[in-house]
Amino acid sequence: MTPPEPRGPLSALLLRTLSGVPGELTAQDRAGLEAAAEAACAAADPVADEDLQLSLWVLYELHYRGFATVDDRWEWHPGLLAVRQQLEQAFETFLRERTREQVARASEAARSDLPGALFALAESDDGPSVSGYARSRMTREQWDELLLLRAVSQLKEADPHSFAVPRLQRAAKVHLVEILYDEYGAGRPERQHAVLYADAMRASGLDPADGGYVDRAPAVVLAASNVVSTFALHRRLRAAAAGHFAMVETTSSLPSKGYVGAAQRLGLPEQAWAYFDEHVEADAVHEQVAIRDLCGALVAREPAELESVVFGMAAGLYLEGRVGSHLLERWHRGESALRGPVAAGLQEPA
Amino acid sequence: MTRRPAGEVRRDVPGGPTLVRGAASYTDEQGVVHPVTRPVVAVCRCGASQRQPWCDGVHKLLGRRAT
Structure with a gap:
């Protein structure tokens, strides 16, 4: 599979990083990724945020089929895992808020x-x-x-x-x-x-x-x-x-x-x-x-x-x-x- | 839960089908033998399935009653 097209600052930076050889991310790369992830996570509706969901999809895909042009060693790169965690946290928090009442009600019955x-x-x-x-x-x-x-x-x-x-x-x-x-x-x-x-x-x-x-x-x-x-x-x-x-x-x-x-x-x-x-x-x-x-x-x-x-x-x-x-x-x-x-x-x- | 020969286990679930585990085939009430290709199969109990003898989930539209 070829990597998808970027949809915003985070996915652009992420895909550019993935096109390189895995190694130490420079302090500038790391700060750039974290700042872009933070900005994506500030979205009011992370489910509809194109940049956030595509970045998460790309990071997850490293664990499945990978990409033809991306070095497989990126899968467990700590710098990318840190970004993934930021995005996951925003996504999970949003889902918990959206389902809170329904989950409380159904859990009671369950x-x-x-x-x-x-x-x-x-x-x-x-x-x-x-x-x-x-x-x-x-x-x-x-x-x-x-x-x-x-x-x-x-x-x-x-x-x-x-x-x-x-x-x-x-x-x-x-x-x-x-x-x-x-x-x-x-x-x-x-x-x-x-x-x-x-x-x-x-x-x-x-x-x-x-x-x-x-x-x-x-x-x-x-x-x-x-x-x-x-x-x-x-x-x-x-x-x-x-x-x-x-x-x-x-x-x-x-x-x-x-x-x-x-x-x-x-x-x-x-x-x-x-x-x-x-x-x-x-x-x-x-x-x-x-x-x-x-x-x-x-x-x-x-x-x-x-x-x-x-x-x-x-x-x-x-x-x-x-x-x-x-x-x-x-x-x-x-x-x-x-x-x-x-x-x-x-x-x-x- | 009923134990059958050759390790086959059957279980009726409330308001749903009969789950059959470990069967090589299932013989319906008319004596027709249906080959089994899954680890578990669900046999219709409500009579409304269009995939006899298998369950097709349609009992859920009958108000979740096994009839």
Whole structure:
């Protein structure tokens, strides 16, 4: 993958740093990165801040597939980890503030019935239904946009949550792996969900190998993907990673049917919707295992983590809601939901 | 929770499907054998699934009742 285009002072400085050889950052580089990160973190809405979310996405990507032109040794560079921590803190603080009341309410209910409270939390979500729109109104161009934007998460589907495996113990670990095994194709490489997704892109005429989709993804889409790494890369947030995983699984089965319906209505070939078709059935299982067995076992063993599980789910629902609102607002106005090509300058137009 | 031969374990979840772990196949009430390709499968209990014998999550639209 080639590195994305910068979207502001921080990502410009970060990408310039990454193009060099890893070594001691000069005091000037370090101060510049910290100041730019601080400025990005001052954003009133870090979820919508293009510079912040792209920088976080780039820093996380060093832990996944990396970039063709970036030295892999940057992954554990202390100077970059310091920047990552600054951004994560602003992001996490914002998510906690946004979900505080909902988490308090749902946690209260979860103390007597954890599965019931988690199912209810996901079902109470009144975010806009992209799949409902897809089934009845989505155009062919909007289908492509959906696939390009979801590629940010789906081409590494299950990878971020996998970082939580060694951070969980006993039954919770077993049940997380049980689901992940299925996500990774249950022993059949061609059935890996990320592979099915790449197949869907190709069948729709899109190129999954071209990382250009990242440049087209607005901050909210990157944020919805970044949050999983924020949770799963920190042992402190392992329960939030589990709660987020449960959110993904329990909001997938029924909407996936809508996407199958959309693809069929648009006359797309089977490979274009097989990914979604697989999720109708797979996630009807996974939601039960994730909520009852994974989250259930985690909280049974570590009761103090209950609120963190609920926070993970609530934060995920909030971010998916932001993505859904973005898509439908743009599409209802007849506009593209993609980010436009980056202008010659580095500054994001206001 | 019911133990079946060959390590198969079945469990009905409240208001949801029957979870079957460790099965190589699932035989429905008509005697039709369905191959199992997942570590765990969810068998429909509400009768509303369009993916019989598997659950498709549609019970959640029935007011979360297993019927």
